[in-house]
Amino acid sequence: MSDAAQDEFRRLYGYPPEGVWAAPGRVNLIGEHTDYNDGFALPFALPQRTEVAAARRTDRILRVHSADTPSGAVTLDLAGLDPASPPQGAAHWAAYPAGVVWALLDAGLPVGGADLHVRSDVPTGAGLSSSAALEVATALALTDLYGIALTRPELAVLARRAENAYVGVPCGIMDQMASACATEGHALHLDTRTLEQRRIPFDCASAGLRLLVIDTRVKHALADGAYAQRRASCHRAAEALGLAALRDIPYEGLERALAHLDDPVRRKRVRHVVTENERVLRIEELLRAGRLREAGPLLTEGHLSLRDDYEVSCPELDLAVATAGAAGAYGSRMTGGGFGGSALALIDAEAEQAVTRAVTEAFRRADFAPPRITAAAPSPGATRLA
Numbered sequence: 001m002s003d004a005a006q007d008e009f010r011r012l013y014g015y016p017p018e019g020v021w022a023a024p025g026r027v028n029l030i031g032e033h034t035d036y037n038d039g040f041a042l043p044f045a046l047p048q049r050t051e052v053a054a055a056r057r058t059d060r061i062l063r064v065h066s067a068d069t070p071s072g073a074v075t076l077d078l079a080g081l082d083p084a085s086p087p088q089g090a091a092h093w094a095a096y097p098a099g100v101v102w103a104l105l106d107a108g109l110p111v112g113g114a115d116l117h118v119r120s121d122v123p124t125g126a127g128l129s130s131s132a133a134l135e136v137a138t139a140l141a142l143t144d145l146y147g148i149a150l151t152r153p154e155l156a157v158l159a160r161r162a163e164n165a166y167v168g169v170p171c172g173i174m175d176q177m178a179s180a181c182a183t184e185g186h187a188l189h190l191d192t193r194t195l196e197q198r199r200i201p202f203d204c205a206s207a208g209l210r211l212l213v214i215d216t217r218v219k220h221a222l223a224d225g226a227y228a229q230r231r232a233s234c235h236r237a238a239e240a241l242g243l244a245a246l247r248d249i250p251y252e253g254l255e256r257a258l259a260h261l262d263d264p265v266r267r268k269r270v271r272h273v274v275t276e277n278e279r280v281l282r283i284e285e286l287l288r289a290g291r292l293r294e295a296g297p298l299l300t301e302g303h304l305s306l307r308d309d310y311e312v313s314c315p316e317l318d319l320a321v322a323t324a325g326a327a328g329a330y331g332s333r334m335t336g337g338g339f340g341g342s343a344l345a346l347i348d349a350e351a352e353q354a355v356t357r358a359v360t361e362a363f364r365r366a367d368f369a370p371p372r373i374t375a376a377a378p379s380p381g382a383t384r385l386a
Contacts (some may be wrong), residue, residue, distance in 0.1 A: 002229065002385040007134075009053035009117040012065055012073065017053040017117070023382035024049040025135035026123035026129045026178035027213060028335045029187055029202070030319070031280040031301055033310055035172025036041060036231050037238075037273050038193035038281040043174055044202060044378035045182035047215075050120035050133035051385065052097075052142040057113030064094045064099055066118040071376060078105065078113060083166045086139050096131055097138040099166030103158050104142060106165075125219035125373070127336020131167075132175035135159035136382050140180075144384060153195050156180040170228050171337075182381040189284055191245060200287050202255075202378050207292045210349045214324070214359055215372040218315035219341030223277075227337055230310065234273060237266040246270055251278040272309035276302060287306035296330025296346045303333035303343075312338025316368050320345075320359055327351070327358035344376075 002020040009017040024045040031041030053152050055064075062081075065073040074087060074094040081102040088094035097116055102110040116138065122130040143150050150158065156176035163169050163176075171193050181197060182188050189198040205212050225263050238246050241257055251256045254274045261267045283295045303321050307313040317334040324332040324345035332345040347355050356373045363371050 005051045005053040005117060005119045006386060008067055009055075010120065013055070013063075013115050017056070018114075019054040019384055020051055020053045020386040021137050021139070021141040021144065021382070021384050022049045022051045023133045023179045024142065024182065024379055025133050025374050026175060026182065027211075027342075028174065029043070029179075029344070030283050030333075031174070031190075031276060032302065032306055032335070033230065033312070034273055034276050035190075035192040036170070036249075036282070037175035037234050038247035039273060039277045041174045041190045042187050042190065042280050042283060043178035043182070043190065044187045045381050046122070046128060046376055047180055047379045048122045048128070048132065050122055052134075052136045052137040052141045053117045053119075054145060055115050056145050057115060060245070061113045062098060062116070063114075064097050064118065066093060067333060068118070068120060069093060071354070081105070081335045083168075085170070086166055088340060094116040095167045095198030096162065100135050100138045100159060102166050105137070105163040107158065110146065111142050114142060114145065116141070121134065123215055125340065127313055127334070127338070127341025128213070128215075129179060129336070131163060131169070131178045132159065134180040135162050135178045136176055140382050140384070151176065152180040155382075164323060167379060170231055171287065178381070180382050182378065184380045185378050186379060187287065189280070193245070198206050198284075198285055202287055204292065204346075204377065205349070207290070208349050209292055210347050210352050210375045211377075212324070212345040212347060212352065213335075213374050214320045214343045214345060216314075216340060217341065217369040217371060218316050218322060220313055224357065226312070226339060230269060230312070233266055233269045237263075237270050239324045240266070246273045247277065249274050251275070256270070268309040268311075272305045275305055292346070293330050296306055299331030299333040299344065300325060302382050306334055306338060310338070314338075314340055314368075316340070316363070317343050318348045319366060319368070321364040322372065323359045324355055327355045
């Protein structure tokens with residue numbers, strides 16, 4: 001898409017961009033709602049990506065435009081960027097790149113004005129981190145343009161701050177780290193407390209497998225109260241147990257920890273986080289041993305935990321998971337924050353058409369919108385394209 005992004009930038013602003021930068025969406029194989037609990041996650045980058053064509057300005061003005069929105073460019077004064085009043089309404093999407101600029105400035109980094117044009121094929125609201133892709137691509141563009149030397153983890157931390165403090169979504173670090181740091185052919189084991197990373201070979205094709213992404217077309221909105229409520233519940237549970245975070249509960253000590261909690265909702269949230277951390281470690285071992293099929297039941301176990309203990313699934317996700325399993329998937333689970341979005345299904349390669357047909361037909365019978373089903377493979381993280 002980089003040629004299109006450059007051409008559109010030129011038509012829009014009347015001069016060529018200085019470059020095009022891209023960052024991918026991500027799929028989280030396992031490790032959901034663990035990142036804000038200092039836990040573990042195992043995401044990988046998607047081939048779908050967000051591109052940002054960009055050029056510096058000589059003033060303190062930020063202009064941002066998206067090929068995917070019908071409105072014109074949004075113009076902002078850098079001096080007026082304020083987390084208390086981010087862009088709203090049809091211009092709300094501009095809060096993400098504006099938040100990146102604000103985060104750079106708030107960190108004391110020497111960023112100036114810029115013209116940006118955004119083009120993306122990462123589905124929005126599908127649980128595939130379209131927001132993180134936009135943030136990371138913007139951050140990479142601006143730091144390159146202004147000669148700001150940041151490591152990829154530092155870039156991810158800055159992008160997460162933009163989403164937390166400026167946009168107002170209390171997400172963890174996993175999405176931005178996956179978009180910034182992922183490598184082709186690998187899942188990224190991420191310790192969200194230390195930001196330690198391990199690259200785990202993940203090659204479905206060589207094992208005769210496919211990993212399907214089933215976009216239910218149910219849009220989620222993580223800035224609403226449900227996500228924040230779950231995060232707050234986890235933090236209160238950790239405080240009640242005298243812990244810095246739920247990550248500090250060992251899997252073997254789960255029952256002892258639950259016995260100290262009276263609130264049944266907090267008990268469920270704790271059980272999900274602790275067992276999900278264990279599933280990350282177990283699936284990592286299976287991937288390293290080349291035993292990918294054996295990871296399937298753990299994926300399904302993770303979905304049941306998200307459905308029953310964390311209560312972030314929805315009828316469309318549950319139907320996708322159940323139908324894929326009945327059609328022969330080794331395992332299936334929702335991916336992303338939940339309340340809609342996408343599910344994963346680990347299947348034999350030759351079963352792709354059959355599973356796709358089964359899920360599509362199940363959605364038709366349930367009178368749900370047709371799902372969008374694609375195969376995913378671990379792809380490169382953020383990079384400069386031109």
